[in-house]
Amino acid sequence: MELTTVKDALNIILNNSENFGIEEVxxxxxxxxxxxxxxxxxRDFPPFNRVSMDGIAISSEAFNKGQRAFKIEGIQAAGSPQLxxxxxxxxxEAMTGAVLPNNTDVVIQYELLxxxxGIATVHLDAVKSFQNVHLKGLDxxxxxxxxxxxxxxxxxxxGVFATVGKSTIKVAKQPKVMIVSTGNELVEVAKIPAEHQIRRSNVFTLVSxxxxxxxxxxxxxxxDDKKTLETKIASFLNNYDVLLFSGAVSKGKxxxxxxxxxxLGVEKLFHKVKQRPGKPFWFGKKAITKQDKNNKIVFAFPGNPxxxxxxxxxxxxPWYYKSVGLSFENNKQGILSExxxxxxxxxYFLQVKLAQNEGKLYATPIAGKGSGDxxxxxxxxxxxxxxxxxxxxIKGEVFPLINYR
Amino acid sequence: MELTTVKDALNIILNNSENFGIEEVxxxxxxxxxxxxxxxxxRDFPPFNRVSMDGIAISSEAFNKGQRAFKIEGIQAAGSPQLxxxxxxxxxEAMTGAVLPNNTDVVIQYELLxxxxGIATVHLDAVKSFQNVHLKGLDxxxxxxxxxxxxxxxxxxxGVFATVGKSTIKVAKQPKVMIVSTGNELVEVAKIPAEHQIRRSNVFTLVSxxxxxxxxxxxxxxxDDKKTLETKIASFLNNYDVLLFSGAVSKGKxxxxxxxxxxLGVEKLFHKVKQRPGKPFWFGKKAITKQDKNNKIVFAFPGNPxxxxxxxxxxxxPWYYKSVGLSFENNKQGILSExxxxxxxxxYFLQVKLAQNEGKLYATPIAGKGSGDxxxxxxxxxxxxxxxxxxxxIKGEVFPLINYR
Structure with a gap:
């Protein structure tokens, strides 16, 4: 059987992204x-001419006429209406975060006073209009x-949602996903497996x-019983948007x-990909005719961890990113270090350890013992x-990178 | 007042990390x-000589004597005791994930059969002992x-926890943290602020x-009322490990x-750091005398977002990482792109947009309108x-990077 290339497999998958709608959270x-x-x-940000240093607010006109001592009329606190x-x-006196008082246009910080x-004396030769003021609508x-x-x-x-008063937000609805493991050799995590058994682990990795x-x-x-599989998977296809399988997709009996x-009417879109690990990967969809529903998507991964x-x-x-409308491209790359x-x-998806140096990302092969390791x-x-x-x-060459930490 | 350097500030903070103990989850x-x-x-991984391809298990001795046709005695399924x-x-016949049957040492995949x-004929000139077998204890x-x-x-x-049967895991206990905003100018997110007010946002950013x-x-x-502050903060110091404040740490009235x-007996370890933004940052601790308790740590950040x-x-x-024992060093760096x-x-903590290219991380300045933006x-x-x-x-120079996406 002809193997599907990694590129074609990804394209087929992306062409079968689904829109699951919107919800408010x-x-x-x-x-x-x-x-x-x-x-x-x-509203404008800042919504008013905002004092950005603690000190006194004055009129630059008075200052420019040579005045350096100012009688304090009051205090403009943050959260108080404009004086x-x-x-x-x-x-x-005007505090950081306060509205700049009417008839003033300069704030001089306490450090220079x-x-x-009740008199503030200023040690300054010149002031600039609206110094230490964050102007309304500047941001x-x-x-x-x-x-x-x-x-x-x-x-x-x-922070921005809070600032503009959006206490609920429209977001992409998440697909309902069922992760299914198969295989008579698998026992639960808390159990002691017999000699010929192992514990379930892939489903938990996928959950994470x-x-x-x-x-x-x-x-x-x-x-591994055909009748049970049919009954259960039929029900999962009814109740979930996406099924992820781990195992039972190769040539075994x-x-x-x-x-x-x-x-069950799930159309195979490809089976077996030109890759290691993961060659027996199967992907398909079940088309739903009613207009208000989504196709059901099935990723059947090989059982090796x-x-x-x-x-x-x-x-x-990437299927998920495209489905929720995230304009995301994995353009991460690593520099092969040997x-x-x-x-x-x-x-080949080579397992690597990453190290950063001087803004460069180096990837060192970590030789495993194959797809079961x-x-x-x-x-x-x-x-x-x-x-x-x-x-x-060759050492120094750059390749696409899939990071999981 | 002398400003604390960023380096000294970080060192003081790291020297005041706290161990919050261990819990099981x-x-x-x-x-x-x-x-x-x-x-x-x-146990060993794999825990038995594991078949890694679907096919037949034979004795290499028979094969090496020239035999190419083998009568099928039975099926060794994954999850069944060793035949x-x-x-x-x-x-x-032996399936991926199954125990290699006794008296066999080679698996030949279906593709070559x-x-x-009931007779399997092999199209092969030679076999290697334990081919297509993942040996017990190899990983x-x-x-x-x-x-x-x-x-x-x-x-x-x-996945590894599951595989070795660790259904509960010992992890570092998290500190109990209270995040406090102050300031009369702040209103709740769902409210419409008056002209001189803004909505609370920093606490939610910190929560995230x-x-x-x-x-x-x-x-x-x-x-902003001293008595209320004292009463409430006293109670928070009793009930939390760490307090984070946002605002009210500068020179305002x-x-x-x-x-x-x-x-309240919280010792100031520094106030004001040689940095922008965030100069008025205050940090301190309240030492607890009883041996079984932790010091209370207070980070009082300036109020600008x-x-x-x-x-x-x-x-x-970094304080958190050190406290929970994570040997983490932020050695991320970015290459200034202009x-x-x-x-x-x-x-100066310069806001930048990141872009990756050929394994290199470029940082482009995004000029904001200051710490309130x-x-x-x-x-x-x-x-x-x-x-x-x-x-x-200068463009091309490399500087430490703090990434938040």
């Missing part, structure tokens, strides 16, 4: 989600777009990888997943994607 | 936490340390920044925080830390 819970509205300034300087020869008996004007739609929300955006995208996935385990999915791990990062992540040789005519993921930080048309990769 | 909830035990292999090949001239009437040996104490837990570690560290902080707002903290933001990243983050000029004799944080990704002893920073 509390702004404080929106970190990591994708913004689905433009955020607009509800008015009654006598232009006087001053008002002496205050005695942003009312109705300016502060954050554009489709931004990935971080702490910086949270999806949590990074702020997707809370459900999990299930199904034994009990690798029922492709057959069962076909029986490293295969599942890298395939989720390389394929599911020569590396890989013969098979496959794209889960522990090796702990010792590395990323995968370097080595192309399928060469065998010798 | 479900392994699936441990992502982002810091591991406080070594994770050890409970034994009874007749060395026969074979057993023809099966007809890791029983009792090997798979993950060392003080590792920051990611999806890769979750701490959420990134998996710390769930509480928040409070206190008006209502900047009561340093005075109130002093009255950008000051609070960068100070949290530059000072609170000339930049900054005159004052202060460390919250919206500018949205347009940038990081701060470049420009040293205080120069004014001209």
């Amino acid at each position: 509390d702004f404080i819970n929106s970190v990591g989600r994708v913004l689905k509205e433009n955020i607009v300034a509800d 008015t300087l009654k006598n232009p020869a006087n001053c008002i 002496e205050i005695k008996n 942003r004007k009312e109705k300016d777009v502060l954050i554009v739609k489709n931004t990935l929300i971080s702490a910086a955006e949270i 990888l999806l949590e990074k995208l702020h997707i809370k996935a459900d999990t299930a385990h199904i034994l 009990f690798d029922f997943i492709p057959e069962v999915l076909a029986n 490293v295969s599942t791990f890298v395939s989720c990062l390389k394929y599911f992540y 020569d590396f040789y890989f013969k098979p005519n496959l794209t 889960l522990a090796n993921l702990v010792d590395s930080d990323a995968f370097l994607e080595l192309p399928d048309n060469r065998s010798n990769f | 479900d392994f699936i909830n441990s992502v982002g936490r810091v591991l406080k035990e070594n994770i050890v292999a409970d 034994t090949l009874k007749n060395p001239a026969n074979c057993i 023809e099966i007809k009437n 890791r040996k029983e009792k090997d340390v798979l993950i060392v104490k003080n590792t920051l837990i990611s999806a890769a570690e979750i 920044l701490l959420e990134k560290l998996h710390i769930k902080a509480d928040t409070a707002h206190i008006l 209502f900047d009561f925080i340093p005075e109130v903290l002093a009255n 950008v000051s609070t933001f960068v100070s949290c990243l530059k000072y609170f983050y 000339d930049f000029y900054f005159k004052p004799n202060l460390t 919250l919206a500018n944080l949205v347009d940038s990704d990081a701060f470049l830390e420009l040293p205080d002893n120069r004014s001209n920073f």
Whole structure:
């Protein structure tokens, strides 16, 4: 069977992204989600001529006439309505964050003053109009777009939401994801496996990888029995947007997943990719006819831990980003720090440890024992994607990087 | 007053890290936490000679005697106890993940076989002993340390916890943090501010920044009244490990925080740092005499949004990392992509937009309108830390980087 190239596989997957719509969430819970509205300034920023140093507010006219001693008329505190300087020869003490008092246009900080008996004496030769004043509308004007739609929300955006009074925010709805492990050899984490068994681990790795995208996935385990698989997967296809499988997609006698999915009307879009690890990767969709529903998407990853791990990062992540409208391109690259040789005519996802130096990102191969060597993921930080048309990769060359830390 | 240098400020803060102890959590909830035990292999990995391709298991001895057709004796499925090949001239079909059957030492994949009437015929000139077998203990040996104490837990570690049966995990306990805003000018997010008011935003930014560290902080707002401040802060000092303030630490008439903290027995360790933004930053601790308790740590950040933001990243983050035992050093650096000029004799945290190219990280200045310009944080990704002893920073130079996306 012809293998699908990594590039084609990714393109097919991206062409099958799905729009899951929009929901409204509390702004404080929106970190990591994708913004689905433009955020607009509800007023000028700053909303008033804002004092930016603690000191006195005066009229520059008085100062320029030679006056250096100013009687204190009052205090303009932050959070108090604007005061008015009654006598232009006087001053008002003004605090950082306060409105600049009416009839004043200069703030002189306490460091340059002496205050005695209610008189502030200034030690300065010249002042500039509006010094130590953050002018109304200087940062942003009312109705300016502060954050554009489709931004990935971080702490910086949270502050802006609060400032403009957006207590709820429109974000992309997350897909409902079910992660399914199969295989009679798997036992629960808390159990002691028999000699020929191992514990379930891939589903938990996938749960964690999806949590990074702020997707809370459900999990299930199904034994290698065709009837059970059909019944359960049929129900998952009804109740979820996306199914992720780990295992049972290769040539084994009990690798029922492709057959069962076909029986359930899931169209195979490709099976087997020209890559290591993860060659038996299967991808498909079940088209839904009703207009208000989404296609059901199925990622069936190979069961080896490293295969599942890298395939989720390389394929599911970009599919998700495109689905939620995030204009994200993985343009990360790493500099290979030593020569590396890989013969098979496959794209190789090389496990690497990263190190930064002088603004450059170096990737050092961490030789694992193959796709079953889960522990090796702990010792590395990323995968370097080595192309399928060469065998010798030279120190100093730059390759695409998939970082997972 | 002498300003503390950025370097000295950070050193003082790191010298006041605190150990908050250890707690046990479900392994699936441990992502982002810091591991406080070594994770050890409970058995060899793989735990048995594991079949790594679907096909037939044979004895190489038979093959080397010239035999190419093997009668199928049975099927060795993954998850089934080990079978034994009874007749060395026969074979057993063996599935990926299964135990290699007794009396066999080679697996030949289906792709290289023809099966007809219960006989598998092999098209191969030679086989290697244990080909397509992942040998017991090849990846890791029983009792090997798979993950060392003080590792920051990611999806890769979750898979290993599951594999070795660690359903609960010892992690560093998080500090209890209270984030306090002060200032009469602040109103709630959902309210319409009067002309001279603005909405609270810094506390929410801080909540989000701490959420990134998996710390769930509480928040409070206190008006600029000395008595109220004293009562409330006294209670917070009793009930929390760390207090973060935003505002009221400069020279204003209502900047009561340093005075109130002093009255409550919080020792000032420094006040005012040679930096922009964030110069009025105050840091202190309240020593606790009882041996079983921690010192209380107080970070009082200036109230301007950008000051609070960068100070949290530059000072609170490393304090936290050191406190939980994470051997983390921020050695990230960015390459300045254009000339930049900054005159004052202060460390300048320059807002920059990042771009990666060929494994190099370029930082382009995004000129904001000063420390009050919250919206500018949205347009940038990081701060470049420009040293205080120069004014001209040249395109191509490399500086420390604090990334917040």
